[in-house]
Amino acid sequence: MMPDMARFVYNSLIVILVFNTAISLYGILARPSLVKKLIALTIFSDSLNSFAILVGYRLCKGFEQPVPPIVTRIPPTQEHISKLIATAVDPLPQALVLTAIVISLAVLAFLAALTLRIYYVSGTTDARSLALMRARAAVEGE
Amino acid sequence: MTGLVALLLCLIMGVISLIATYLAIVERDLLKALLFSAVQSTAYAFIYYSLAAPDIVLVYIPVAVGLYPLLLLIVIKKTERYERP
Amino acid sequence: MSAYRALILVSMVVFALALSYALTYGILRLEVPLTLRDLAKLYISTTFNPLKRELSAMTPEGVTAIVWDYRGTDTFFEIVVFYGAIIGSVALLGAVYRYPPGPGLSLIAKTVTRIVATMILVVGAAIALHGHLTPGGGFQGGATLAVSITIALVTFSLGALMLRGLTYGGMVALRSLGLIGIVLTVFMVVIASLTAGITAYVFQNQPKPGVPIGMAYSVDGIVFSGTVWFLNVLDAIAVAAGFALLFIVLIGGGVEGERE
Numbered sequence: 001m002m003p004d005m006a007r008f009v010y011n012s013l014i015v016i017l018v019f020n021t022a023i024s025l026y027g028i029l030a031r032p033s034l035v036k037k038l039i040a041l042t043i044f045s046d047s048l049n050s051f052a053i054l055v056g057y058r059l060c061k062g063f064e065q066p067v068p069p070i071v072t073r074i075p076p077t078q079e080h081i082s083k084l085i086a087t088a089v090d091p092l093p094q095a096l097v098l099t100a101i102v103i104s105l106a107v108l109a110f111l112a113a114l115t116l117r118i119y120y121v122s123g124t125t126d127a128r129s130l131a132l133m134r135a136r137a138a139v140e141g142e
Numbered sequence: 143m144t145g146l147v148a149l150l151l152c153l154i155m156g157v158i159s160l161i162a163t164y165l166a167i168v169e170r171d172l173l174k175a176l177l178f179s180a181v182q183s184t185a186y187a188f189i190y191y192s193l194a195a196p197d198i199v200l201v202y203i204p205v206a207v208g209l210y211p212l213l214l215l216i217v218i219k220k221t222e223r224y225e226r227p
Numbered sequence: 228m229s230a231y232r233a234l235i236l237v238s239m240v241v242f243a244l245a246l247s248y249a250l251t252y253g254i255l256r257l258e259v260p261l262t263l264r265d266l267a268k269l270y271i272s273t274t275f276n277p278l279k280r281e282l283s284a285m286t287p288e289g290v291t292a293i294v295w296d297y298r299g300t301d302t303f304f305e306i307v308v309f310y311g312a313i314i315g316s317v318a319l320l321g322a323v324y325r326y327p328p329g330p331g332l333s334l335i336a337k338t339v340t341r342i343v344a345t346m347i348l349v350v351g352a353a354i355a356l357h358g359h360l361t362p363g364g365g366f367q368g369g370a371t372l373a374v375s376i377t378i379a380l381v382t383f384s385l386g387a388l389m390l391r392g393l394t395y396g397g398m399v400a401l402r403s404l405g406l407i408g409i410v411l412t413v414f415m416v417v418i419a420s421l422t423a424g425i426t427a428y429v430f431q432n433q434p435k436p437g438v439p440i441g442m443a444y445s446v447d448g449i450v451f452s453g454t455v456w457f458l459n460v461l462d463a464i465a466v467a468a469g470f471a472l473l474f475i476v477l478i479g480g481g482v483e484g485e486r487e
Contacts, residue, residue: 002146009149010259011251016156018250020163020182022243027167030235033225035172035217039179042210043163046186049198056267057193058260065144066194068362069267069289071275074450081272088289089194090267091274095293098201099305102366102466105205106312109473112217113316116477119221126226149259196362197290200354204370209470212377216477 002063013054020047034115034125038108045104049097056093060086069094148192155192159185170225172218176211183207270297281436285444286452291364295455299430303413306462310406313469320480323395328386340382347375355463359452365459369466376471385478398472405465412457416441 024047027040060066069091073080119125122133159182166178183206190198249255263271274292276283286292294302331337355368380388389395413430420427420440427438432453434441442453 002143006146006149006259009146009153010257013149013152013156014250014257015247016153016160018247019243020160022239022246023160023163023167025242026235026239029239030232031167031225033172033222035214035221036167036175036225038214038217039166039172039175042206043166043179043182046183046202046206050186050189053190053193053195053198055257056195058263059145061261063143063145065148068194068196069271069274070362071287071289074275074287075277076275078278081276085263085268085271088263088267088271090264091270091289091293092267094195094197094290095298097195097198098290098294098364098366099302101198101201101205102370103305103308105209105370106309108210109213109477110312110315110319112213113319113477115217116220117319125221197288197364197367200363200367201370204367204374208374209370209377212381212474213477216474 006059006063010054014051017047017051017054021051032127034118034127037127038111038115041111042104042108045100049100049104052093052097052100056090058089148194151192152189155185155188158182159189170227172223172225173215176214176218180207180211183210281434283433284452284455285433285450286359286455287450288359288361288364290362291358291455291459292452294364295458296430296432299413299458303409303430306406306409306465309466310402310469313473316473317476317480320476323385323475323479326386326389326479328390329384331384331387332382336382340378344375344379344382347371347378351375351463351467355459356456358459359455360450365462366466368459368463370470372463372467373470373474376467377474380471380474380478385475389475393471393475395472395475398468398475401468402465402472405461405468408461409458409465412454412461415454 021044024040024043028037028044031037031040058066064087066089067084067087069084069088071080071084076084115125118130122130124130124133162178162182162185166175166182169175169178183202186206187199187202190202250257270293271289273279273283274289275285275287277285284292284296286296332340351368351371351374353368354363354371355365358364358368376393380393416427416431417429420438423440425438425440427440428435431438432442432455433444444450444453
């Protein structure tokens with residue numbers, strides 16, 4: 001009973017995250033506004049990061065909630081460390097996601113500056129208008 | 143047993159984030175889309191908390207609820223508020 | 228709806244259904260594990276273990292230990308990407324040396340911001356300073372400090388804060404100070420080892436097998452985890468100053484008259 005339920009909830013969470021990824025990918029590809037593309041990009045990166053955290057999750061014996069990977073007794077004995085290994089989650093995905101969130105924020109800041117620059121030069125943030133302007137400039141150049 | 147409760151909380155927050163993501167993508171008013179994206183970020187912060195990742199919660203709340211919306215708010219204020227159909 | 232948009236919609240639906248099937252019941256089947264992976268066992272058993280002094284990072288917080296000790300070079304190049312992006316933004320929008328002071332928001336908003344921004348500042352400093360013991364660290368603390376600075380920027384207006392000392396040049400100086408401090412901390416053990424006549428590793432924190440030199444991890448029973456504490460504090464300063472720089476440039480930069 002309990003393993004089936006844990007498995008069902010875990011799988012539903014995976015499906016929800018995949019659908020979030022797909023919806024935001026649609027937003028990046030199909031919506032015309034550049035700012036809307038940026039909003040979709042933040043949701044896209046956050047969904048993939050949540051997926052990494054979900055892979056690092058585990059359940060303890062008896063389907064108990066695990067604890068964060070922090071040594072709380074200083075100095076610890078061998079017994080404390082064995083207990084932590086039996087109850088803690090995987091710290092590696094958390095460390096990787098920590099850096100990924102900061103990098104995605106830096107990339108978003110650069111893209112926001114680029115969007116502002118595009119608006120100052122061309123007066124629009126609509127991808128179709130920009131493509132039209134470029135085509136017109138190419139025709140005039142010939 | 144408590145682990146199952148945490149996973150169920152994740153599932154509820156996941157459904158909220160799914161609705162918020164859909165609304166954020168279809169909304170034409172960019173300011174409202176930004177608010178829906180902040181709702182999605184809050185739901186994700188609850189998910190991270192239930193998945194025993196307090197480090198990620200501490201970096202995610204200032205970044206995704208504070209700095210993302212502020213950054214995009216400045217961009218929307220300086221450019222256009224409505225997306226053309 | 229155009230044919231192009233319909234094509235994207237259909238391909239996204241196919242992508243979502245195929246990936247969810249593959250991850251739940253298909254070939255990439257994921258299950259919630261009841262035990263830890265071997266690599267995670269290694270990390271947790273050596274993160275703070277005085278019994279394995281030669282292998283341990285001596286940092287009670289597992290995630291911060293991985294970020295600044297086990298995978299320090301990774302984080303260093305991540306910082307390089309981060310500052311590259313901020314330098315790119317400044318190059319696109321131009322530096323801001325002077326900006327006219329505006330009226331800002333109402334008196335109520337200003338009074339509330341004075342209280343709340345100070346509280347957020349204190350919380351950010353606490354997160355950064357205790358990053359090696361409790362959840363938190365350099366990035367978390369720096370991002371929280373940056374939220375406080377940006378709230379003040381929006382409420383009091385950029386010009387008023389520039390008169391009080393939040394200038395472009397000051398933020399560049401603070402950011403450079405943090406970066407130089409990080410590089411010096413990275414090479415601290417190497418420099419110390421050269422005077423002793425042996426060669427240590429770059430990013431070394433505690434003594435390792437074959438290199439019996441390293442930082443102390445506690446003073447009078449107060450654990451500070453060697454280089455990790457210095458790296459956390461310096462990184463918080465650098466991240467907060469970098470974001471402040473970014474928001475100064477985003478609010479005040481760019482020549483709006485350039486539009487055709």
